[in-house]
Structure formats: structure tokens, C-alpha cells
Amino acid sequence: MRHAFFLALGLLVALAGCKPEGSASAPPPQAVSASATAQFCGMLLSEHPGPKGQIFTRDQPQPFWFASVRDTLAFTLMPEMPKAIIAIYVNDMGRAQSWDQPESWVDARKASFVIGSNRRGGMGEDELIPFGDAEAAQRFAAENGGHVVAYAEVPRDSILAEGQH
Secondary structure, X not given: OHHHHHHHHXXXXXXXXXXXXXXXXXXXXXXXXXXXXXXXXXXXXXXXXOOOEEEEEOOEEEEEEXXXXXXXXXXXXXXXXXXXXXXEXXXXXXOOOOXXXXXXXXXXXXXXXXXXXXXXXXXXXXXXXXXXXXXXXXXXXXXXXXXXXXXXXXXXXXXXXXXXX
């Protein structure tokens, strides 16, 4: 009887530590290392100015790195890319000390984005400029042009423009 009790208790403890499929907790964003390379172009992130991104998937402990926010969001839309995404981080340009190498991160799904500004991303193209604070995004748009949208409102054609990816 005693043996059965400890066996049942051990089973309950083991099951309590299991997480159901899809419930992986999001890791915190990582700082860009000197060797971080962009998923699509294979270049070092340090070679690109402007906001960047990182995506964590359930099956890979290291992030996928992106030289632009557009590439970051494109990854989420491309059918051939992993879909077990547990975190999407983009640079918070409202807290960035430098346009060239921003260091602050925000959950992309909670960010506000400026679309159509006169600022260009790392590849010299139109960029989605992310902000953790909607008011900071509005100030940026007033100074640099463009309009502000939430993550769910970013138009697909702002991410996957014809001829890209």
C-alpha cells in the first residue's frame, strides 16, 4: 500500500511539471551579439542601422534574428517558416539611444508601428518603426511623416511588398 502511494505521488509530481503543447513561456529578448546574423540576408545585424527583430519558436532556444522589422513580420506570414512562435520582439525606437544600433526591445504584438515615415531601415527601404508607447509613435510620425497602427492593423502589403521575399 505504501509503495502504491509513493508511486502515485511521484506520478503526480512528474505530471505537474509537464506543460501542454503550445504553452511554452516566452523567453526574454536577447541583446544583439557581435555574431548575430540576419535570417534572410545572412549579414551581421551590426551592419544595419534602424530597428531590428528577433523571433523565438517553441523548438529552438536561440532566436531567429532580423535586420529589419519588415523581415521580422514577414517571417510570421511566410508559409515555409516555423509557426510555433512563442515570442516576437522588435526594437522600441521610443527608448532607443541610437538609430544605428537600438538596444531596447518590445513585444511586437503590443507595439505601435509608424508606417510611411521618411526614415529608412537597415536595407535602405521603407521600414515599420516600432514603439512600446503609442504617444511616442505619434510624436515620431508628426516629426517624420507616416501614420501609426497597432500590430494587428499593419497592412500585409507594408510587410510583403511586391518583389520582396
